[in-house]
Every structure is written in structure tokens, then in C-alpha cells.
Amino acid sequence: MALSAGDSLDTxxxxxxxxxxxxxxxxxxxxxLSADFESMRDGSRPPHPPRFVSPAPRQIVAPKLKALVEKxxxxxxxxxxxxxxxxxxxxxxxxxxxxxxxxxxxPEYLNVWIPLPSGSAAIATISVVDPSVLSRESPELAEIAxxxxxxxxxxxxxxxxxxxxxxxxxxxxxxxxxxxxxVPLTLNWGDALIMRNDVLHRxxxxxxxxxxxxxxxxxxxxxxxxDHLLNMGASKFRQMAQLRARFLREIAVFDIAQSDHLPLAExxxxxxELIKRENDALQRLGGSQLDYDQFDDLVYELTNDLRRRxxxxxxx
Amino acid sequence: xxxxxxRWQDVQIKGYAVVPSFLxxxxxxxxxxxxxxxxxxxxxxxxxxxxLLHKNRLKPFRNKLLAAAxxxxxxxQVYDRLGMGIYYATxxxxxxxxxxxxLWHTDSTIHYVDPNYLNFWIPLVKPDRQxxxxxxxxxxxxxxxxxxxxxxxxxxxxxRVIQRDGSTIFRDTAxxxxxxxxxxxxxxxxxxxxxxxPGDCLVMRNDVLHRxxxxxxDRVAISFRVFGSTTVVSxxxxxxxxxxxxxxxxxxxxxxxxxxxxxQIAGCDQMSNVLYDALYEEMTKREYNLQxxxxxxxxxxxxxxxxxxxxxxEYRDGAFRGG
Numbered sequence: 001m002a003l004s005a006g007d008s009l010d011t012x013x014x015x016x017x018x019x020x021x022x023x024x025x026x027x028x029x030x031x032x033l034s035a036d037f038e039s040m041r042d043g044s045r046p047p048h049p050p051r052f053v054s055p056a057p058r059q060i061v062a063p064k065l066k067a068l069v070e071k072x073x074x075x076x077x078x079x080x081x082x083x084x085x086x087x088x089x090x091x092x093x094x095x096x097x098x099x100x101x102x103x104x105x106x107p108e109y110l111n112v113w114i115p116l117p118s119g120s121a122a123i124a125t126i127s128v129v130d131p132s133v134l135s136r137e138s139p140e141l142a143e144i145a146x147x148x149x150x151x152x153x154x155x156x157x158x159x160x161x162x163x164x165x166x167x168x169x170x171x172x173x174x175x176x177x178x179x180x181x182x183v184p185l186t187l188n189w190g191d192a193l194i195m196r197n198d199v200l201h202r203x204x205x206x207x208x209x210x211x212x213x214x215x216x217x218x219x220x221x222x223x224x225x226x227d228h229l230l231n232m233g234a235s236k237f238r239q240m241a242q243l244r245a246r247f248l249r250e251i252a253v254f255d256i257a258q259s260d261h262l263p264l265a266e267x268x269x270x271x272x273e274l275i276k277r278e279n280d281a282l283q284r285l286g287g288s289q290l291d292y293d294q295f296d297d298l299v300y301e302l303t304n305d306l307r308r309r310x311x312x313x314x315x316x
Numbered sequence: 317x318x319x320x321x322x323r324w325q326d327v328q329i330k331g332y333a334v335v336p337s338f339l340x341x342x343x344x345x346x347x348x349x350x351x352x353x354x355x356x357x358x359x360x361x362x363x364x365x366x367x368l369l370h371k372n373r374l375k376p377f378r379n380k381l382l383a384a385a386x387x388x389x390x391x392x393q394v395y396d397r398l399g400m401g402i403y404y405a406t407x408x409x410x411x412x413x414x415x416x417x418x419l420w421h422t423d424s425t426i427h428y429v430d431p432n433y434l435n436f437w438i439p440l441v442k443p444d445r446q447x448x449x450x451x452x453x454x455x456x457x458x459x460x461x462x463x464x465x466x467x468x469x470x471x472x473x474x475x476r477v478i479q480r481d482g483s484t485i486f487r488d489t490a491x492x493x494x495x496x497x498x499x500x501x502x503x504x505x506x507x508x509x510x511x512x513x514p515g516d517c518l519v520m521r522n523d524v525l526h527r528x529x530x531x532x533x534d535r536v537a538i539s540f541r542v543f544g545s546t547t548v549v550s551x552x553x554x555x556x557x558x559x560x561x562x563x564x565x566x567x568x569x570x571x572x573x574x575x576x577x578x579x580q581i582a583g584c585d586q587m588s589n590v591l592y593d594a595l596y597e598e599m600t601k602r603e604y605n606l607q608x609x610x611x612x613x614x615x616x617x618x619x620x621x622x623x624x625x626x627x628x629x630e631y632r633d634g635a636f637r638g639g
Contacts, residue, residue, distance in 0.1 A: 093618050152621065163621050168551075168580055170625050230555055234577035235621050241566035241573070248566070252559035255492065292567070293419070296476060296487065296560045300494070 013110075017131045018195035024068060025061055025114060025190045032060050033213050034116045037085045053101075053243065057083025057213050065112055069194070069217045078110075079264065081216040085116075088210035091203050096129075096178045099149025099197045101243070102216030103166070104236060105250060106197075107147065107228050110217045113193040113201075118211035126193060127182035129200040138176050149197035150236070153178065168233035178202075224253075224267040226260040245289060249274055252295075256302045274302060327388040327434070330454035331524040334510045335384065338517035339438055343377070347538055348440050351403050367408075369401030369538065377401075377540065385434055385542040388519060395434045397543045397590070404539060406448055406531040417528040420453070420477035420503050424489060424564050427473030427522060428554065429575060430589050431490075432547050436540040437518045445511040448535035450518055453525040457506040468495060473522045474561065477503065489560035490553075547589040551579040570614070574599040581627045598636050599627060 012019040036056040062080040069078040084101060102109055115124030135142040141162065145151055150166035155175070162171040178200065187193060195201065203212070229250060232240070240247040253270045254260060262270075277298055281290055290298065326333035339347070347369070354367040378398050385395035404417075426433065437450055459466040469475065469486070476487045484502040486495040499505075509529055510518055520526065554575060557565070565572040578595035579585060587595075602623055606615060615623065630636070 090616075093616070152618075154622070154625075161625065163625065165621075169583075170580075170628060230557060232555060232576065233580055234573050234624055235617060237565075237576045238569065238573040238620065239617065240562075241569040244563070244566040248559055248563050251557070251562050255558045292560070292563055293476070295563060296489075297478065299559055300478070300480070300485070300487065303494075 013194065013196065015132070017199040018128050018193060018201075020185060020187065021068060021192045021194060022188070023190050024192035025064065027190065029061055029064075030114075030116055030189055033057055033083075033085075033114075034118050034211065036060070037087075037116070037118070037211060037213070040085070041087075052085035052087070053082055053246065054085065055082055057085075057215065061215075065192075065215055065217065068192070069110060069112070078217045079220055079222075079268075080112075081106075081109075081218065083213045083215050086203075086212045086214055088203060088212075091212075094152060094202075096153040096182075096200050096202045098145055098151040098200055100214060100216070101239060103149030103197055104232075104240060104247070105224070105229055106216060106218050106222060107149075107225070108218070108222070109149075109197050111195050111197055111199075112215040112217055113195070114213050114215075115187050115189065115191070116211045116213055117189050118209070124187045124189075124203075124210060124212065125184060126187065126201060126203050127179070127184045128193070128195060129178060129182050131196075131199060133181055134200065137181055138173065140171075141173055141176065144171055145198055145200060147198050151198075151200070153200070163235075165233055165235050166231070218264065220264060222264040224262045224264060226251075226254040229254075248295065249278075252299050255299050256306055258303065258307075270302075270306075274298070277302060322384075322387075324384075324387040327519060327521060328390050330456045332452050332454065332518060332520035333388065334512070335517040335519060337515050338380075338384070338436075339440075339515040341515070344440050344515050346376075347373075347401075348536065351405070351440070351536060351538075354403065355408075367403040367405075369403065371400075374398055374401055374540075381436060381540055381542055384436070384517075384519065388434060393432060393544060394546065395432075395542045395544050397545050399430075399433065399541045399543050399593075402539045402541070403536060404528075405534075405536040406528070407534050418530070420525050420527045422469075422473045422475045422523055422525055424474035424561070425568060426541060427490060428561065428565060428572075430543050430547055430549065430592075431471075431473060431522070431553075433522050433541050433543045435520050435522060436542065437520065437537055438540070439512050439514055439516065439535055439537045441534065441536040442512065442514050443533045443535070445513045446509075447530060448533040449509060449512050449529045450526050451507045451509045451529050452518070452520060453503050453506045454508060455524070457508075458525075461506060462497060462502070465495060465497060468493075469523060469525070471523055474564075475525065476560070477525065487560070489558065489564065490556070492556075492558040492561075543589060545588075545590055548586055549589050549592045551576075551585045554579075570603070571596075571600075573620070574603070577624045577627075580624050581631050583628060583632070594636055595627075595631070599623070602627065 036054055037052060040052055040054060058080055065080050066078055081102060100111060131142060134145065144162050144164060148164065148166050152163040154161045154163065158175055160173045160176045162173060164171060185193060249271060252274060253267055256270055278290060281294060281298060285294065322335045323333050350369055350373050351367065381398050382396060389395050442448065455466055455470060472488060474488060474490045476489060478485045479500045482500050483496045483498050484500060503525060512518060574596050577599050578592050581595050603615060606619060606623060
């Protein structure tokens with residue numbers, strides 16, 4: 001399933017849910033990303049532990065990834081969101097799963113997973129389960145996993161338990177050896193795995209010191225929905241609260257627009273405006289983040305500004 | 317002492333009542349001593365200025381508070397569960413919290429958990445009866461001036477009040493509504509400031525707008541919260557939020573993660589607040605024990621999810637149903 005960027009990713013993704021692209025990034029790009037992660041880990045700039053979210057990956061490789069993914073989704077063009085670093089010590093423990101934090105915001109996206117040279121690993125390994133194989137071997141699990149980017153699977157005594165975070169339920173299934181069903185992939189440095197957000201996968205190097213960066217790529221025709229963002233159970237709330245500043249802004253955009261549905265372009269525009277105003281306010285007021293009242297004041301002001309702008313446009 | 321002559325009906329009419337000498341001198345000194353002890357415990361979240369009275373120390377006040385709460389209950393809303401005691405001290409306020417408390421508001425964090433309760437606010441240290449108390453706006457006064465606004469605020473909570481462009485703005489962070497009244501000094505004109513000394517009690521419903529009068533004197537108060545036992549809490553109400561509610565909940569992340577977990581443990585979307593609290597307490601205890609076992613200050617996602625699943629199985633098998 002290894003392809004070069006010129007081949008038909010579209011067909012491969014449709015048939016299997018994933019595809020590997022050889023030589024997607026250059027050595028220099030990989031090293032820039034590793035260095036960015038290390039600067040977060042050693043504390044030389046404010047990190048977001050335990051979530052290593054950074055704008056740098058997008059700045060470094062977004063155009064390249066965008067061009068790559070556009071081959072599958074053009075038109076309309078795709079958008080690359082911020083990257084999240086995934087140190088193996090965190091991800092290997094999680095085991096078989098779908099999706100990532102990106103699913104909290106986007107019901108559908110492509111996960112671009114790129115291993116980075118770090119630590120002692122010479123190559124990177126990851127396993128994925130082809131959804132068509134899963135449908136054949138465990139229709140019940142396939143049904144739970146379909147369009148569900150918030151699933152974690154834990155083997156219990158004689159059973160497999162699906163922690164379905166999106167539907168906030170635990171589903172006990174007959175025992176199933178996912179390691180047998182999975183396709184083990186070996187990626188060379190610079191290769192990228194592209195998979196749908198509902199494809200089951202697990203990284204291998206438990207106890208290892210490997211590192212990867214994961215990007216969420218969404219279609220530009222995506223409609224952002226408040227009910228999707230705020231449909232949560234304990235784990236989702238906990239993870240969103242750990243990334244409070246990010247999700248606070250994402251929720252605030254719906255407040256400002258006074259709408260429960262927003263086209264991605266409009267959503268991004270409001271988000272950018274909010275971030276700009278927030279930065280302006282921080283410069284004016286000092287401090288590293290706005291307090292509760294200051295942030296709510298900002299939301300109130302932006303809501304009014306938007307309303308006034310819409311009224312004057314209607315009148316004009 | 318519990319005062320049979322206090323105007324308890326005012327809690328229904330105005331939303332608040334004053335009960336002189338509710339606590340006696342030994343009770344006051346005991347609570348001050350407990351406060352000094354509570355201050356020594358480092359707070360997990362430095363943004364949250366409240367120091368909680370240890371649950372075991374609530375017991376001596378239980379009968380007195382529940383008798384008063386019963387007297388203040390109505391036919392439709394009975395308050396019969398003593399929940400917690402929180403200390404508020406003017407000299408311990410963090411800068412932004414003081415700013416927030418000195419603005420008109422109704423309390424948020426507790427409202428998100430249980431939207432019906434009485435607040436027994438009792439100064440323990442208060443050098444001046446006329447200063448550093450609480451200012452309140454009675455529903456009788458609000459109703460007379462702005463009946464629609466009073467109707468909208470009655471029974472609610474988590475409201476932030478700001479003054480902008482010649483108006484008073486009411487922002488309900490739970491319902492995500494905003495009401496503007498074209499009068500910047502609306503509440504100042506309606507406010508009452510009960511003169512209170514140590515041991516006097518201002519009892520008010522959770523929907524009464526209030527604010528800290530000032531921080532000019534060194535005042536320490538305790539606030540007991542008494543809930544009802546018939547309230548049904550829902551996942552939808554907890555989950556229904558805008559940015560302000562999320563911000564508030566995310567600041568004090570672990571308790572709210574456990575509140576969400578309670579619904580997963582019980583496998584339902586609605587439950588009595590008695591069961592809700594029982595599941596919350598159990599989750600808190602287990603999480604704490606697991607943290608100790610792991611030598612961590614917080615569980616990772618995997619352990620946290622595993623714990624919820626285990627508790628859900630125990631619940632399914634009949635554990636801790638009674639609450």
C-alpha cells in the first residue's frame with residue numbers, strides 16, 4: 001500500500017481507509033519538527049503537557065501536506081490544522097484506538113501520521129485495521145467504529161471492551177485478536193501514513209522512546225457544529241479542559257456567531273479575529289492569559305461587533 | 317440558635333432573610349480554628365480561593381442548618397441536604413477573584429452541579445457590622461422595577477452582570493442568554509446591605525444577585541450550602557455550555573470530570589442528585605487512591621477511563637446504589 005505522492009491515494013483510501021506515502025517530508029523538515037518538540041519537552045518554551053500541541057508543524061510542512069491531500073479531496077481544497085506531537089511513552093499505552101483530539105472538533109478528517117527521528121528507534125512501526133476486514137471479522141465492532149473517532153479498545157477476560165467516548169458508553173464484545181487483523185506497517189523517515197479518522201490503529205514501540213507528529217486535515221467544505229464539539233463525556237471534558245485555551249476559543253466562536261453551525265471558512269475567520277483581539281488585550285492588560293471576566297468581556301464585545309457589522313451590511 | 321421568629325417567608329418573597337445570632341460564640345471560634353487549619357492545606361487549584369470545611373466538621377451544624385432550611389422551604393422546593401461549607405476571606409482573595417466577587421453575580425460552579433440550594437452566609441470575623449459584608453438584590457424590589465427581568469432570573473444562577481454603554485447586562489452562563497437593561501445603575505438602586513456581625517446569618521436562594529461589599533476589613537465568612545433531595549440532574553444540563561461555563565468548569569477540571577463520569581458509571585442521562593453525589597464521592601475516593609498508588613498528581617487518560625469502566629461494572633452489579 002505504499003504510494004508515491006503522484007499515485008492515486010483516493011482509490012487506496014476508499015478501499016482500505018489508509019495509505020502510506022513515501023518520502024512525504026525531507027530530512028530537514030523532519031529535524032525541524034523534532035527540534036520543535038524537544039523545545040516543548042525541555043520547557044524552554046511554554047508546553048501544553050500532557051498534550052504537545054504546537055503551531056510549528058503546520059508552519060513547517062502545511063503547504064506540502066495540503067498539496068498531498070488535495071490529490072484526494074480536490075475540489076474543494078483541504079485545510080491542515082495544528083500538529084500534535086505523540087511521544088511513544090504516551091501513545092503506546094493507549095493500544096488500539098481511532099481518532100484523536102481533532103475528532104472533538106471535526107466529525108470527519110484525515111489523520112496524517114509522520115514518525116520523527118528521535119530517541120533510539122531506527123524505524124517506526126504502526127498497525128492499522130482495514131475497515132473492510134473489520135466488517136468481515138467483527139461487524140459489531142465495525143459498526144461502532146464507523147465514523148467514530150473517539151474509540152479505545154481494551155482486552156478483558158474473554159472479551160474486548162470498546163470504550164466509546166463519543167457515545168459515552170462501554171460495549172463488551174466477543175474476544176477479538178486485533179493484532180492478527182491489523183496490518184503492520186514499517187515507515188521510513190519521511191514517510192507519512194494517511195488514514196481516515198475512524199480507522200483502528202496502534203503504535204508498536206511500547207516502552208520505546210519514539211516520536212511522531214499527527215496532523216488533522218479537513219475538507220474546506222466542513223461545517224463546524226456546536227453539538228459535535230460539546231457532545232462530551234468525562235474523558236472528552238477532561239482532555240478539552242487540559243487544552244482549555246484552545247477549546248475555550250473554539251466554543252467562543254459559536255457564542256460570538258450566535259449560531260450552532262458555521263462553515264469552516266467563517267469559523268476560521270472568527271477564530272482568527274478572537275485570537276487577535278485576545279493578543280491585543282493581553283498586550284494592553286499584561287499577563288499570559290485573560291482571566292475569566294476579561295475573556296467573557298471579549299466574547300461579549302465581539303458578539304456585538306459582529307451583530308453591528310451584519311446589521312450595517314444588511315442596510316448597506 | 318435557630319430562630320423561629322425569623323422572617324423565613326422572606327426567602328420565598330425576597331429570596332433572602334437575615335437571622336441574627338445564628339451561630340453562638342463556641343461555634344464561631346470552632347469554625348475559625350478549622351479555617352486556620354484548612355488554610356494550611358495547599359490548594360490544588362490556585363485560581364479557586366475557597367477553602368472547604370472538612371466534611372466531618374459539618375456534622376455539629378447539621379441539625380441547626382436543616383431546621384432553618386426546612387423553615388425556609390416552600391411547598392414546591394424543599395431544602396433538606398447539607399452539602400458543604402466554604403470559607404470566604406477578604407484578605408485571601410486573589411486579585412481577579414476579588415474583582416469578580418465585587419461585581420454583581422449569582423454563583424456559577426455549584427449551580428452547574430445542582431441548581432437549587434440555599435446559601436447560609438455567616439461572617440465569623442467581622443470588625444465592622446457596616447463593612448465587608450454582602451450586598452443583595454431582593455426579588456421583591458426587582459419585580460417591582462423590572463418584572464420581566466425578575467421572571468427571567470428567578471430560579472436561575474451563574475449570572476454575570478456587567479455595565480456597558482449605559483446599560484446593565486445580565487449574562488447567564490448556563491443558558492447562554494444575555495439581557496440588557498438601559499440603566500447602568502439599576503442594581504445599585506435596588507441593593508440592600510444587611511448589617512451583620514459575627515454569627516449573624518444571611519440566608520439566600522441561589523438565584524439572588526449579590527456581591528462582596530468591599531475588602532477593606534479583614535473579614536472571614538463561612539457559607540453553608542443546603543440542597544434539596546428531590547432534584548433530578550441531567551447530563552444534558554451539565555453538557556449544555558458556552559465558553560464562559562466551559563472556562564469556569566475547566567478551571568476546576570477534576571471535579572467536573574468526575575461529574576461527567578457519574579453519568580457514565582450509572583449508564584443513564586438523568587439521576588437524582590443524591591445518587592449523583594454518591595457516585596461523585598466514590599469516584600473521588602478511587603481516583604485519589606489510584607493516584608497515590610501510581611505516585612502521580614493526576615491519572616493519565618487510560619487509567620482514568622479504566623477507572624470509570626470498573627465503577628460502571630460495579631454499579632451494574634449493584635454497588636453504591638443507595639447514595
